[in-house]
Amino acid sequence: MNNKYDVIVVGGGPAGLAAASEAAKNSGVRVALIERDAFLGGILNQCIHTGFGLHHYKEELTGTEYAHRGIMSIEASSVDVYLEAMVMSIDEGHTVTLISQTLGYVKLWGGAIILAMGCRERARGSVIIPGTRPSGIFTAGTAQRYVNIEGDQVGKRVFILGSGDIGLIMARRMTLEGAQVLGVAELMPFSSGLTRNIVQCLEDFDIPLFLSHTVVKIEGETRLEQITIAKVDADYRPISGTEKTFACDTLLLSVGLIPENELSRQMALEMHALTRGPVINNLMQTSMPSVFACGNVAQVHDLVDHVSEEAERAGKHTAIFSKTVVPMLEKAITVETDDAFGMVSPQKLVRFDFENQPLQTAALRLRVKKPYTSAWLVIKSGDVQLMRLRKNHLTPGEMVHIAVDLNAMPLESETIKVYLEV
């Protein structure tokens, strides 16, 4: 077995599929793709609903169809796939140790590594809901796996905390499975889910959405029996006297996603406080030159289409990096934001690729912390304004995409800052 690769991709979800197949398009680039589950596709395999692919494939697909296209292109490529294989560590940015159910303990060497581990769901502990600890409390994604992949029933009378997209999708899914969905509570005064999901998953099924509400009590000795929600004040504290109780056997939590970065932390990559993923540049390169990151491991996306686009970019640049004898490594421009934003990616900008070819633009993605009907996005370097553009309908559920003209940017090593002006 030849364990030496040019590019090793960790994670066979949408990011890993796109990155691996794009990297393998470059002749002579040997690519390995490692997936912990028994099949490729990652979380898309449990997304049997539609709404995928409108940007990337210009047609509406289910999650499983979207995954299938990626899997087909991997199968048609020269990529070596390792299934049921868990990456245990990555050393020196090159040596990948994995444990595979078929191959056992394996070490692979990669000229470059692409991290594509995706994200995980925040659990009950991260939102601190008082009460007992009965069964029947699931993160929405785990419930989705039980229902859509394992073929299990998770509950009959369901309440959902959090109006993130997975929570909304599961409200509809559980209804179609014959369960009664009693309501969705959202701590914020607005939903963080896509507008189309609010309409298609809640309104179409008459499922009430309780904005500025949270679950304040969980009851049940064995299986969940009842939950209590309450309205919250401006500081998100429950307001006494506003409690409503719901008899239910299931509570689904859709309270946020966190990039899965055990390996990134183990490698001591520079991490970003807002994205909770590794700091990356517009070539998707992390603070360790041979390590790249794309998809939800770098920052949580709202559409898989954007993941694929970003991952293809990662695949392309990583392949070039792995084949370039002395890759161009310039000192990057640092991207900062003011307090209006909860996320910015990438956080570093370079103006040349690894072959020293100039790049014209860079895609910058931002997420606002609260909705705005209209606002100006202003990019400054010190006091000098570099870009100013108007954006309508800004909401935390939908990332803002802007194309930054790299020719207009300041010199390397400087900092640019994005401001929101209302």
Added chain:
Amino acid sequence: MFDWVIIGAGVSGALIAQRLSAYPLKLLIIEKENDVACGATKANSALIHAGYDAPFDSLRGRLNAEGNAMYDDLAELLKFPFKRIGSLVLGVGAEDYTALTKLYENGLKLNIPGLKILDQSRIHQMEPNIDPSFEYALYAPTAGITEPWEVAIAACEYAMDQGAKLLLNTEVTEIVKIGEHFIINGAIETKGIINAAGVHADDIYRLIDGEISFAISPRRGEYFLLDKEAGGLVNHILFTCPTYKGKGTIIAPTAHGNIIIGPNSEKVEKDYVNTTFEGLHDVKQNALKMVPNCPLHLNIANFSGVRAEPSTGDFIIEESRIPGFINVAGIKSPGLSAAPAIAKMVESIVSDIHSRRGTALGPMIQTPISRRARLHFSELSEAEKIKAIAQDAKHAHIVCRCEQVTEAEIIDAIHRNAGARTLNGVKRRVRPGAGRCQGGFCGPKVVAILARELGIHRNEVEQERKGSFVLSGGVQDE
């Protein structure tokens, strides 16, 4: 006919069973829940107190000091994690200093080793994250951390390996004495009973003695458990002075590198193990007073446990008015720390009863030098991992990413004596689901493994207590 029936498979009952299993006795452990270690044993501060706190002239004081000293050998015998990391009782101001001095003097009377009152510069050197205002601390180097449920699970397993029987899902509702013997629930005959029923010890004793002279009124403590990312926040077990309300909040590392914060102390009804908004808020505020930068946003779980507060104020460990019936009741804090000494004391009571009956206890039977240690794959070296996979290919299936637990570890945890029967039972033994994702990824996989290994339907797999089914499909649907 059993020689002894132990009621309650918490840490006291389990360690009593383990000690008695060294004699040629017919032993039975009866537990009302579907697993061992399901009461106070599974939800407490997970500390082995040094022993300066409880009054020197109380049973609690004496047994804490004695029990603490027994933990090194016991951990070696039963192969559970135990680390002596030392504790600090933090104080500020003259009132606290007086309180610390009192604890110090109490500790000296109990011969607690190595007690020292440390000055400001020393304590901030030892604990850089504590509030700068703390001026001194009582240092007790022998305080330690462990996994309380694993102590009880290991002790039960060891006793069962020697032939003791375990009866789960059995609530004792009737005890009748006929001559020298007892009949439990109309079916189980025994020559003696050891009542280690935790918060229900008074209810159990009342079944045989209507004029019971003690009562158990449970107190609830609520906790936060922080992600391993918070590991290193504190290096020792941190207490505040007793001049704070109760013993105050504790911040301590756990045996697996998480941080535990709690408890408060509220009087509650029995088995009332919920958390409350107010309780968690209090714990949080206290924690921030001790460690201002305490990263509570890294919380992965909240839980609460009840402690069996006896009306007498002290442990009740004695042969009752009913000959052959031993009460081990009111085992509040420091019950876990004292447990090995409690078991030793019960062994001596049992020995006295046997002598009285003219059927001397012993000689001891040949017992293994230790319980078979669990193989924790994540703790192995590379060479050991390769060897483990060669011996059992199921070690090549990493089921839990966060804690790096293999399928082989889970299967072993199910098939040992006192083995896991539930999702949380597996979690307590080998940790899948104990990490930051709290079972989001591995939950469905562990459900499948449990169903397969126990020969039950997936829909019959329980999360925790009897009836706490993970899935809602029901078996009749198939």
